[in-house]
Amino acid sequence: MKEEPSVQIMQWHNDSEHQQIIDMLMKIPPADRDYDMVSSMGRAYNNLSLYEEALEQFAFIAEQGKTDPLWYFRVGYSYYYMKRYEEAVDVLHTALELDPDDQHSARLLDLGRHKLQKQQKAEARRTISRHQKDLESPPFEGMDLDSFWEDSAYARDQYVSEPPTDELIASVEEELGYKLPAAYIALMKHQNGGIPHRTSFPTDEATSWAEDHIAITGIMGIGRDKSYAICGDLGSPFMIEEWGYPHIGVVICDCPSAGHDVVMLDYRHCGKDGEPEVIHVDQEDDYEITFLASDFETFIRGLVSDEEYDTSEEDKEEDLRKVAEGTFSPLLAELCDNASEVDDLEPTIRSICTRIVQEKGHFSFHADELSHLMYDVQFWLYTHSYPATSRQLYLDTYSQIIAFGGEFGQGGYAPGFISDWLDGRIREGLIIHENGAFRFTDEALSAVIAKFIAEGGVA
Known part of the structure; x- marks a missing residue:
């Protein structure tokens, strides 16, 4: 192989070619695989949703991983997606103790705690409901x-x-x-x-x-x-x-x-x-x-x-207030500060999002035209600030822009809509893969910005 294994592994990871990583590392005798190789193999299994196989790999390096927050994060990731939330919470807590600034572990820990609490509540309700049910009644x-x-x-x-x-x-x-x-x-x-x-x-x-x-x-x-x-x-x-x-x-x-x-x-x-x-x-x-x-x-x-449960009018009014006045997330604010192609960037974003709320009755992006435009705009802003963006990195980061953006946010999103949009833009040739990163073509970006200005009605 011409490239060093670590370089090739990172390239395949950024390109979401996780099976390639496993195939390459399986050719290396287990005794010759170092800590980083085994950890990368476990990560690849995680990304293929093969969590049991991932845990097997992490077990091989458990002794070395005792001081590595990344080892704990990856093990916690496996447990979380296996819905073993109690174990996930325990492991991710250790990851944060070792690295208090690890935002990925912090977010997954919060999610794990929420899921664990939900499991515990369900078990309590299940027990109460069984006791109340009279099975002898017709x-x-x-x-x-x-x-x-x-x-x-x-x-x-x-x-x-x-x-x-x-x-x-x-x-x-x-x-x-x-x-x-x-x-x-x-x-x-x-x-x-x-x-x-x-x-x-x-x-x-x-x-x-x-x-x-x-x-x-x-x-x-x-x-x-x-x-x-x-x-x-x-x-x-x-x-x-x-x-x-x-x-x-x-x-x-x-x-x-x-x-x-x-x-x-x-x-x-x-x-x-x-x-x-x-x-x-x-x-x-x-x-x-x-x-x-x-x-x-x-x-x-x-x-x-x-x-x-009909609170549609109240919800609509609150969402209209949110998109008009709500504070941008730290990431969205940073991205807007770094972009100079549109003079009235923030007002234009708010204008388009106001139209979305007026048409839908709530603040959410789906598969409609204006939602796709906002997917385009977020991708443009992010890749402008962070040019070395892989497909997986963007999908992992997307929620921090608007979806879970705090006051100017939706409180949730459907990941399938985002991946479908992104893969569609790639198939259309509007987003290209170049030097290990994804970006709009120059022509496509010009079209996005022009549509953004036209639909926002501000500039």
């Missing part, structure tokens, strides 16, 4: 199921099927590999799928949908004939196989996000023939799981009207 005793369902042409067309026969139930259970809860079967025999009048469920934790609740669009019926039947075209097998939802149970409700979150029956604690819990799974947050109820009937009884 399903939905005293509940008016006739007034539970909405009657609409859309519901009848997309969700509602004939009541399931015992033969159909057995066939669906065999296909799914799980025994369906008695309460779910009872509700489906009353009406087999549909849209309830009450479509919100309270939560103690924020999700991609809201700070204090999740929402469903409909409840899937037992069958295959409707798109939103449990084994229909858009049913549970489709969501698990095509959308990547975890193989831990059955998708029973779709949500307003059009596939980006779902409600599932979770059989991890009860086995395939037991009484499953009900959970919310958030694709936009790495399939984060939020406990909802200890059983299906408790979930149905806990649904409330979405009117209880």
Whole structure:
């Protein structure tokens, strides 16, 4: 190899060629791999989401890593994405003790503590809910199921099927590999799928949908004939196989996000023939799981009207104030100070973001034209200040500009939108890879700045 291994490893890392790193290092006998090589191999496994393999590598150098904050960060990273949050918190705490200025460890530690607290709260709620449930009562005793369902042409067309026969139930259970809860079967025999009048469920934790609740669009019926039947075209097998939802149970409700979150029956604690819990799974947050109820009937009884959470006007006014007056994040302020191509840079950013809030009702970037423009602007500003920017570095840093930008921030973002935008710009030839870094072509940058000025309406 012409280049030193460390140089080649860094190049491949910046280019997100993580398998190349592993392939090269595997050719070196284990006894000849030094500390940095093994650590780099573990990092590459982490970046390929092979966390068990990463931990195996870090274990080989655990003795040498006792004084290395980077070793602790990388081990904590593995634990965090394996959802072993208690271990992650412990290891990342040590990383910060060794290097108090390590912002990556500090941020991951905060996230790990939040996830651990969420796990602990879910376990407490799970225990309370089990104690309160009277398993001897008939399903939905005293509940008016006739007034539970909405009657609409859309519901009848997309969700509602004939009541399931015992033969159909057995066939669906065999296909799914799980025994369906008695309460779910009872509700489906009353009406087999549909849209309830009450479509919100309270939560103690924020999700991609809201700070204090999740929402469903409909409840899937037992069958295959409707798109939103449990084994229909858009049913549970489709969501698990095509959308990547975890193989831990059955998708029973779709949500307003059009596939980006779902409600599932979770059989991890009860086995395939037991009484499953009900959970919310958030694709936009790495399939984060939020406990909802200890059983299906408790979930149905806990649904409330979405009117209880309608704060859209207040939220819009607050977001309009935020984009007009909110302080820029330290990173965004730095990037604006370093850019001289646009005279009224800050007012133009605020103007475009104001338009986004006015059109959407809230401050968030998605896959629309103005959002793409703001993705372009953030990338331009960042690469102007930091020319040696790799794809992964930018994706890792993006959240610090606006998404988690403090007062002038969105409080969250969907990473998939950012990576899709970036990869799209690369495919279009607007962003190029040159000398190990990514940047706009000169022509593309001129077009971005011109559009930015035109859409902002300030200059």
